[in-house]
Amino acid sequence: MTRSLSKRQLAFLQFAATGPTVIVSLPGLVIAAAGHDATYAVLLAGVVGLAIDFLIVTAVGTGSPTDLFQSAWGGAGKIFGVFYAGALFLGIAAIWMEFLGLVQAEMLPRTPPWAVGGLALFVVATLTRGGALGVARSTDLLLPVVGSLALLIFLGTGTEVRLIHLLPWWPESGRTIWRAFWLPTAFLGQGMLGAAFIGQVEQPELGGLRRAILLGQSGAALSLFLTVVIAVGALGPVFARQFMLPFFQVLHNLRVGEFLTRNEIWFLPIWIGLMYSKLAIWSIAVGDVARYTVGRWSPTLWYWLLPAVGLGVALTHTTSESRVAFLQVEGVEVAIPIMITVIFLSGLWRWFRGHAR
């Protein structure tokens, strides 16, 4: 495998692999669980999530997750690969559900999901055709635009924040923080997505790789924190927990002069672009592991096939409630812990074997 990605591209890929969900779907779920304490839950999740990412990169080293499975378990590494690929696949299905759910709810209520999904699958397959470098270049082009617009959006919505909504300055209940803490921790601990591309980074040294992954995830954590603060600060904790997408509600209320209204819809095309990048990143990650475990067919076919099956699974869920439940249960509570466990176990075993010799 050629090493052609830079560390900055690795950081961008890591951000794009989690960022779109972190700024749209996640704040609503966290605020619904913790209300006023959501900001503290997110802060705590940021610290723990980044610690998990640190350990993930340390476990993977300068290779890739498949190299890790191979070197830790030998031939039995493929069994771990199957679990890992299965968890990634569940994650892709959850991303499709999030994508279809939001697009249908906000932009195309009358268009059948298979039509939207079919077009999106074609775009994702085209993105992944260029492999990791192709996706990294697309992300390079997208993220500076997204970053600039996000800055404008945060500045605009920041003016809506009322400090009184954030009072008291201390958490109201440790129990609510604890309840709402796991979900963002799982999201912010998805360092394995960036780690999937470590094997293609030029001049790999562990310190630089760690910094790149942590930089990407820090961007995601900061975006989540700002989004939650703005949603709670602008709407108030009681009102904010009534919305599935509270940040959109803030955007909806924001009016810049006479002309710029319905800002949440302006925000959606940017989010859709990011979601395409996210789907492409996950597709490459799962495709590489599937190819390692099954060992057949070209990478391009795997990159196309698994997202297509994931889309098929997503199309079987037709209501918003079932899609959110899938994202929360199969996507977060099942898939991410499996991925983290498989990588930790493999890393530990490799470390143990190395020291035993």
Place this chain on the structure above:
Amino acid sequence: MRSSPRRRRAGGRLTSVVEPNGTSESKSSKVITGPHLGFIEELEVNLALLRRFVRTPFLRFHSYTIGHLSHNQVVVAAIDGVVNAAVLAGIQEQIEGISVDGVTDANAVAEFLQPWGFIPTFQISERPDQVAAALLEGRVAILVDGTPTTIILPATLANLLSHPNDYYQTALGGTMTRILRYIGLITTLTFPGLYVGVMSVNSSVLPISLILTMLRDRVAIPLPVLVETLGMLFTFESVLEAGIYIPGGLGQTISVVGGLVLGQAAILAGAVSAPTLIVVAVAELAQFLIPDTNLQAAVRWLRLLLLGLGAVLGLVGVVSGLMLLVALAAQADSLGMTYLTPLASLRPGWWRDTIIRAPVWLRRGRRRSPLRPTRSS
């Protein structure tokens, strides 16, 4: 019987003694200030013009003959020590491999060098100053006898959106026109698609006052907005195309007046709404901000793709189409140069002569040139 092309004086230098008299500025690429020179149909004159700008003995002209029946002379020009040897060798190999009965223009040669696709990965120029600047950057020029058109390789999107005029004004002025060109590219590509998408699928995105004004204009129009926009695009394109073939100075006048008169008549007849006319006119006008005709042609096709997607899926369709284009462009390359360099892979240090046109002293010569093919991207 077909025979392989014959290489003549490979690696040698053609020392032209022809004085470049009687040349005039290229009609397709004019500048306000700067050299008012253009290539002509005589190859020897064109080589002499190039030598005027690049007097180093390291400028080499490698000559070939292609065309089994036409025996066209083709010259590959590059500066030794500046050009990437592998790129030059690749081009030479491709030219040696051309098997054709005859060519009448450089564009025909270019088609042999570019893989099929929407995205043009070569640049054409009829200006010796532009070609000389490309040679100094380490790129390769291909001149064909009998045509003033010269092919420049490799070519990135940034190359195709630059124009000699950018360098014959202040850096601030040059930067402004560069930015305008990038905005023009995005506008001409997406504006009709966004308009049709918003009008037919996502009308809620517009402020109420604006949507009411547009609906009031459209209420008497019998055609769907997609058909209306396609019709106006077809009309404008036809008028522009006709303007090229109408002799003398009449062509340009008829293009402008014809478009306006037809548009006005269509509004009065109730066939087209004023917003549609404005959108199509802006898109057509913005198209001419793109200096490269091949890129213009590609954009015209891609605009139709986004129009179709916008009509069916609204903003989602347009964004999906744009992401598709980004994916294709990100994967494209021109002889090993990444097509979107330095935007993707992102290298902000190389932006000094791409989106912005930094002062000459800040560009620090060819060794720091972002487009120098010896650099990997």
